[in-house]
Amino acid sequence: MNKLSPSRRAYEIVTRTMLYVCTAVTCLLLVFLIGYILYQGIPGINWEFLTTERSILRGTIGIFPAICNTLYVIVASLIIALPLGVGAAIYLTEYARNRRLVEIIEFATETLAGIPSIIYAMVGSMVFCISLNMGKTLLAGSLTLVIMVLPTIIRTTQESLKTVPQSYREGSLGLGSGKWHMIRTVVLPSSIDGIVTGCILAVGRIVGESAVLMYTVSMAVGMQDFSTIAGIMKSSGATLTVALYVYAKEEAEFSVAFSIATVLLVLTVLINFAASLAGKKLKPENK
Amino acid sequence: MKDAMTYPNPQPKQTAARSFRAAIKPAERIMQILFLICGLVAVGFVLIISIYLIISGIPAIREVGLFNFLFGTTWSAQNDQYGILGFILTSIYGTAGAIVIGVPIGFFTAVYLSKVAPPKVAAVIRTTVNLLAGIPSVVYGLVGMFVLVPWIRETFNLAAGDSLFAAIIVLAIMILPSIISVSETALNAVPQDYEAASLALGATELETYFRVSVPAAKSGIAAAVVLGIGRAIGEAMAIIMVAGNVANMPSLFSSVRFLTTGIAIEMNYASVGSLQRNALYSIGLVLFLFIMLINVLLNTLLKRDKEG
Numbered sequence: 001m002n003k004l005s006p007s008r009r010a011y012e013i014v015t016r017t018m019l020y021v022c023t024a025v026t027c028l029l030l031v032f033l034i035g036y037i038l039y040q041g042i043p044g045i046n047w048e049f050l051t052t053e054r055s056i057l058r059g060t061i062g063i064f065p066a067i068c069n070t071l072y073v074i075v076a077s078l079i080i081a082l083p084l085g086v087g088a089a090i091y092l093t094e095y096a097r098n099r100r101l102v103e104i105i106e107f108a109t110e111t112l113a114g115i116p117s118i119i120y121a122m123v124g125s126m127v128f129c130i131s132l133n134m135g136k137t138l139l140a141g142s143l144t145l146v147i148m149v150l151p152t153i154i155r156t157t158q159e160s161l162k163t164v165p166q167s168y169r170e171g172s173l174g175l176g177s178g179k180w181h182m183i184r185t186v187v188l189p190s191s192i193d194g195i196v197t198g199c200i201l202a203v204g205r206i207v208g209e210s211a212v213l214m215y216t217v218s219m220a221v222g223m224q225d226f227s228t229i230a231g232i233m234k235s236s237g238a239t240l241t242v243a244l245y246v247y248a249k250e251e252a253e254f255s256v257a258f259s260i261a262t263v264l265l266v267l268t269v270l271i272n273f274a275a276s277l278a279g280k281k282l283k284p285e286n287k
Numbered sequence: 288m289k290d291a292m293t294y295p296n297p298q299p300k301q302t303a304a305r306s307f308r309a310a311i312k313p314a315e316r317i318m319q320i321l322f323l324i325c326g327l328v329a330v331g332f333v334l335i336i337s338i339y340l341i342i343s344g345i346p347a348i349r350e351v352g353l354f355n356f357l358f359g360t361t362w363s364a365q366n367d368q369y370g371i372l373g374f375i376l377t378s379i380y381g382t383a384g385a386i387v388i389g390v391p392i393g394f395f396t397a398v399y400l401s402k403v404a405p406p407k408v409a410a411v412i413r414t415t416v417n418l419l420a421g422i423p424s425v426v427y428g429l430v431g432m433f434v435l436v437p438w439i440r441e442t443f444n445l446a447a448g449d450s451l452f453a454a455i456i457v458l459a460i461m462i463l464p465s466i467i468s469v470s471e472t473a474l475n476a477v478p479q480d481y482e483a484a485s486l487a488l489g490a491t492e493l494e495t496y497f498r499v500s501v502p503a504a505k506s507g508i509a510a511a512v513v514l515g516i517g518r519a520i521g522e523a524m525a526i527i528m529v530a531g532n533v534a535n536m537p538s539l540f541s542s543v544r545f546l547t548t549g550i551a552i553e554m555n556y557a558s559v560g561s562l563q564r565n566a567l568y569s570i571g572l573v574l575f576l577f578i579m580l581i582n583v584l585l586n587t588l589l590k591r592d593k594e595g
Contacts, residue, residue, distance in 0.1 A: 004491070015493045019403060022395030023412070026467070029460060030415045033422075036430060087325025095322055107586070108330040114582040115336065115575070116521025118547045122554070122571045123336050126343060130559060147332045154329065180318040208423035210524045215554050241425045241524075248429050249528060258433075261426045268421040272414070 034265065041262030044255045050263075061256050063263070066243040069138065073213065073239055074206050076142035077149060078199060084146070085153030086188075086195055092154075093161040094183055113151035120148050121215040129216055137236050141217035145209065149202035156201060160194020161187065193282035200275040207267055210241035219246050240264055337575075344572030347565035356569060362534040362544075364553070369566040371573065374549040377537040378577075381451060381526070381545055382519040385458035390512055392459075393466030397511075400467070401474035402496045413471075420464035428528030431457040436529055443540060449531030451543045457525050462515035469514055473507020474500055510588040517581045521574070523547035546574045 004012065052062030088105065096102045124144030125136075134140040164187050172182040188195075218236040238246060240260055248257035348356050351369050359370015396416075400409045435456055440448030477500045485495040501508070523545075531542025532552050544552065550567050557564035 008491070008494070012491055012493055015497055018391075018395050019399045019493075022392045023399040023404075025392050026396045026416070026463060027412060029463070030412075030419055033419070033430060033460075034415075036434065037426065040433075084325050084328055087322050088329055091322035091326035095319055096326070101326075105326050105329055108333040110586055111333050111579070111582055112329060114517055114578055114585070116517075116523065116547065116578060118521065118523040118550055119336070119340070119571055119575055119578070122550060122568065123339050125554070126339055126568075127335065147336075150329060150332070178315045180315050183318075204421050208421065210423060210425045211551060214524075215551075219555075241423045244423075244425050244429065245524065245528070248425075248432065254433065257429055261429055264423050264426055268418060268423075272417055272421055 037258060037261050037265055040255070040258035041260075041265075044259035045262060049259060061247075061253060063240065063243060063256075063260060065237055066240045066260070067263075069217075069237045070207060070239040072138055073142050073145060073217075074203055076138065077145040077206055078202060080143070081146040081149050081153055081202060082195075082199060085150050085198065086157050088150075088154045089157035089161055090183060090187075092158055094179070094187065109151045109154050112147065113155070117148065117209060117211040120144055121211045124212055124216040135236075136216060136218050137234050138217055139234065141213050144212050144216050145206055148209070148212065149205050152202050152205060153195075153198040156194050156198030157191065160191035160197075163194075164190045193279055196278040196282055197275050200271055200278060204268065204271040204275070207264065207271065208241065210239075210245060213239050213242050214245065217242070219250075240267075340568070340572045340575050343565065343568040345569075347562060347569040348572075350562060351566065351569075356566075357573070360536060362549070364557070364563045367562060369562070369569075371546070371549065371570055373534060373536045374544055374546045374570065375573070377451060377543045378520055378546045378574075380537050381454050381458060381543075382516055384451075384455035385462055385519045386512065386515060388455065389459035389462045389515060390466060393463050393511070393515075394470055394508065396463075397467045397470035397474060397508075398496055398501070401471045402492075402500065413468075416464050416467050419460075420468070424461065424522060424525040425528070427457055427461055428525040431525065431529040439540075445540055447531065447542065449529055449542050450540045451530065451537055452539050453529040454526040454543070454545070457529055458519045458522060461522060461525060462518045465518055466511045466515045469511035470504070470508045473504035473511070476507070477503045506588050506591045510585055513581060513585045513588060517578060517585065520577060520581070521547060523551045527551050546570055546577070550574070 048060065049062055050067070051064050052060065053065050054061045088109075092102055092105060096105075121144070124140065124147075128134050128140035128143050129136055132140075168186050168190060169182060172186045173179070177185070217239070219238055219242055220236065240263060244257050244260040244264070247253040247260065347369065351359070355370060357370075357375070358372050359368065360372050361368045361370050362373065396412075400412060404412070431453060435453050436448035438448070439445065439450060439453055481499050481503055482495050485499040486492070490498065526545060527548045530545065530548060532544050532548055533542040534544050534549070535541050537543050550570050553563065553567055557567055
């Protein structure tokens with residue numbers, strides 16, 4: 001250090017300062033954001049808040065309907081998106097021989113991943129709510145979300161399929177199994193970690209989505225009639241993120257909004273944790 | 288993947304094997320077709336989205352006139368005036384501002400995490416940054432509304448703090464995680480030999496990182512910036528909560544509408560079939576074209592990065 005010329009020493013000091021200052025800014029932002037949300041949100045959270053609906057009569061606010069709606073949307077979207085996405089990834093890695101077709105499909109996937117959610121919201125409301133006459137329902141919202149999370153599932157599954165050693169496939173085919181049999185019994189089980197991770201990331205994306213659900217489902221924060229499955233899909237109601245927006249922007253119930261934010265924060269932590277856990281624990285040995 | 292695609296099918300030689308193959312063939316064939324359909328679905332979705340946006344976006348542009356639509360400075364549904372220059376400029380200024388603030392912070396943090404930080408510290412910061420990436424955008428909006436907007440109002444002595452400036456800060460924070468993680472991946476991929484050679488020639492560690500590692504990872508870092516641009520230009524719900532949403536021409540401390548919030552703020556009450564709603568679709572088309580441009584740029588950069 002002492003032998004450096006003054007200009008090099010200045011360079012050293014300036015870059016080191018920038019490194020530490022910028023990292024400190026990032027860390028402080030993180031700590032402040034998380035701390036502030038928890039500080040404002042935790043006091044409002046209790047069992048009643050999580051398990052009841054809003055009651056004008058008693059003047060209490062509960063987010064149970066929003067939790068239910070979020071779950072319905074997650075389940076409905078994944079039921080459709082998961083087979084589609086895994087199927088597409090299998091086609092791309094196992095079957096496709098035409099380089100051009102693979103490039104087109106991959107380009108389409110990347111394009112879908114880059115489209116902002118407000119455009120999905122617009123197109124979803126045009127296609128599902130208006131053209132297909134579904135109205136603003138959980139079904140229309142879930143179908144729009146299928147398109148949105150598809151790239152996430154395709155990409156993670158594909159990455160995972162690529163890491164399955166070629167010798168596994170050769171061994172299976174060499175023992176006389178057909179291609180589909182080989183995929184079902186050898187390739188898919190060895191890439192289960194990627195598929196599960198893809199699912200979890202998709203759940204994260206759905207939980208965090210607000211624009212799509214606001215324009216294809218609804219902003220009503222009340223409870224709907226959920227007696228049959230068809231009834232659920234035809235009904236309509238705000239998910240957690242939409243409820244947060246409504247309470248913050250339109251009803252000025254800020255403590256409720258922060259409590260919902262805390263719930264979302266906890267969910268995000270759980271989802272991230274589950275994703276990294278799935279990546280580690282489900283990975284087959286000797287892969 | 289190349290291996291999988293060119294994998295040779297073992298040719299059946301014996302008649303027994305051939306008849307066995309013939310027996311299982313229909314199921315195999317059906318599965319192959321099913322998977323092909325799954326693969327084509329993504330392409331179908333992109334086509335549907337593009338076609339819908341173009342078909343529904345063109346009527347209003349035709350009615351208003353392309354020039355008046357893109358370069359008109361007033362947006363007012365009451366007076367049937369639909370000019371989106373204000374929205375376009377706001378989106379460009381807002382994104383540029385977020386990049387100017389967010390990229391340096393994210394870049395230096397990435398260098399620190401990738402090269403300087405002790406592994407344990409880096410792991411903790413990395414986990415938290417990933418958490419930041421997963422937080423829903425309305426939560427950022429909420430904190431912005433509660434902390435940033437009042438702060439701006441008091442510090443700069445304004446009547447209201449909802450402004451382009453507030454939106455820029457929120458966007459800068461929101462693009463940080465993607466910039467940090469993509470740049471860090473690129474920096475981690477720089478071969479150790481480069482750094483070892485530089486150190487052996489007498490460069491200090493920091494000189495090595497900034498004059499050898501960073502240039503070697505430059506297309507990955509450029510991809511991070513472009514990704515950040517894409518995120519910022521497409522964000523709607525966080526900035527709708529802090530930007531005030533009045534259709535003004537942009538200035539730093541005035542209430543503004545972005546392309547995204549311009550759509551979002553009127554979508555729920557513009558009646559179907561009206562010129563107002565069609566004009567919203569046209570804004571969507573303009574935004575879509577911006578995004579496609581950015582995507583193509585991003586893919587080129589990422590491809591170049593992969594090829595080294």
